[in-house]
Amino acid sequence: MDFNQSEKMQTIIGMMDEFVEKELIPLEPLFLTRPFTELLPVIKEKQKMVRQMELWAPCHPKEYGGMGLSLTEHALVSESLGRSPLGHFTFWAQAPDVGNIEILHMFGTDAQKEKYLHPLVNGDIRSCFSMTEVNLAGSNPVMMDTTAVRDGDDYIINGQKWYTSSADGAKFAIVMAKTDPEADRYRQASMIIVPCDTPGFNLVRNIPVMGHTGDDYFSHAEILYQNCRVPKENLLGPAGGGFAIAQERLGPGRIHHCMRWIGICNRAFDLMCARARDRVISPDGRTLATKQIIQAWIAECAAEIQAARLMVLHAAWRIEQEGAKAARKEISLIKFKVANVMQMVLDCALQVHGGLGMTDDTIIAFFFRHERAARIYDGADEVHKVAVAKQILRGYDGRPVK
Incomplete structure (x- = not known):
């Protein structure tokens, strides 16, 4: 590499x-x-x-x-x-x-690309992804109550979704719903394109997160699908291919997220170091930077950021060389490692800023509340840790771990 x-x-x-x-x-x-x-x-x-x-x-x-x-x-x-x-x-x-x-x-089909992909890349429209459900484990995309039932040349979608991020202002959603409940559990769901102005697509609310309700791109919506009818041509990929498509989406997506988190770490680290150098804490002009505990935090954060960054670049390299399936262990490792490094760096940066860190006079408090979800979405930390452990243990004798 x-x-x-x-x-x-x-x-x-x-x-x-x-x-x-x-x-x-x-x-x-x-x-x-x-x-x-x-x-x-x-x-x-x-x-x-x-x-x-x-x-x-x-x-x-x-x-x-x-x-x-x-x-x-x-x-x-x-x-x-x-x-x-x-x-x-x-x-x-x-x-x-x-x-x-x-x-x-x-x-996507040629028609889907013409109607949705071209204007989306050009920035003429926005979209959202509707998979997570209220009362089911979001880390397990085979668990789903939302249904899409064939009726002639249409699908009729019914169900409740939430954390459909950026639905406020989006032109279409890609919805994951069960199309064949009797199939193998990995073949029950499909992905379907649903224009957001379709009757039965109901944006119930933008969910308040950590006390703040975002709007437009920074929103997380609850969506109720009530007899939402779309033509069968809106099926994305093959029927029953929803789980496989989700895995294709989530693998590289975790690289995007993790490197964005590294960027957040870098910003918080810079703010922390600048604050430590500037904040006078004694009459003789000494600053926070003279305190060994602050120096230790800075050293530890620098080491963790560097290690996390190299882990993500290695995972991205392996995906490019061998595909997302071969890099499953690396993808899970970075998902929980980088999320926790980010939380540690943000916490140290906020602590160094003291009362100022609790306010919105810096960006730290926004990152602190907005990015806590990093340890939950795209698979909770605990799920990824178990998945990694099972892969490692199986490598010793070839036997799966139940």
Whole structure:
């Protein structure tokens, strides 16, 4: 594995770093205090600048207007853009659109690509992904109550979903629902494209998370599907292929998330070190940076960030070399490792800032409450740890662990 960045990627990352620092971080005070929709006109202007710099949609296919970067290259981009919550949206590399674009590109029909993929990559529309259900384990996508029943040339969808992120303002959802309850459990569900203006698609509410209700792109919706009828042509991929498609989506998606978390770690680490150097704590002018406990936190955070970063790049490299299935262990390892490193770094940064860290006068409190979910979504930490342990133990004698 070669850790050297190409000259092209060095230039791209340098341009992104500078843009985030000069154009996006200054907008964060407004982002933290006003609805996101009020900031959208400003973000649209920033997006025009990104297009002019030819940095639009870095991870999306070239034939659809993106930059066509590889998974490892996109990992580096995610790290850079993750330093601000506005980064990925401004450069059009945000979840859930990234994952939806990937599976539309892999499994969509020509008609689906023309209607949904082209305008999505171009930034004309947004989308959402509707899989998690209220009373079932979100870490196990074979457990699902939402149904899609064939009725002539249509599917009729009924069920309740939540944490359908960014549904507020989206034009369509990709919904995972059971189409054949009698099939093998890994073949029961399918994915279906549902335009959000379809009768029966009901956005019940944007769910308050840690005391804050987001809007537009920063929302997490509860959706009620009530006799929601869509044509059978909206089936994405084969009938019964929902689980397999979900795995194709979630594997690389964890690389995107984990490198974004590394970007958050880098930002929090920089703020922590700057605060430690500046915060005077005694009449003789000594600062927090003179305290050994602070120095220890800084050293520990630096080591953990570096280790986590290298783990993610290795996982991305292995996916590119051998595919997501072969890299299952590495994917699970980074999912729980990086999420916990991020939580540790954010906690240290908040502690060093003291009372200031509890306010929205810095970005730390936003990251602290918004990213706690990293240890839950895309599979809870505990699920990934058990999966890794079983893989390791099976390697000793070939016997599965029950």
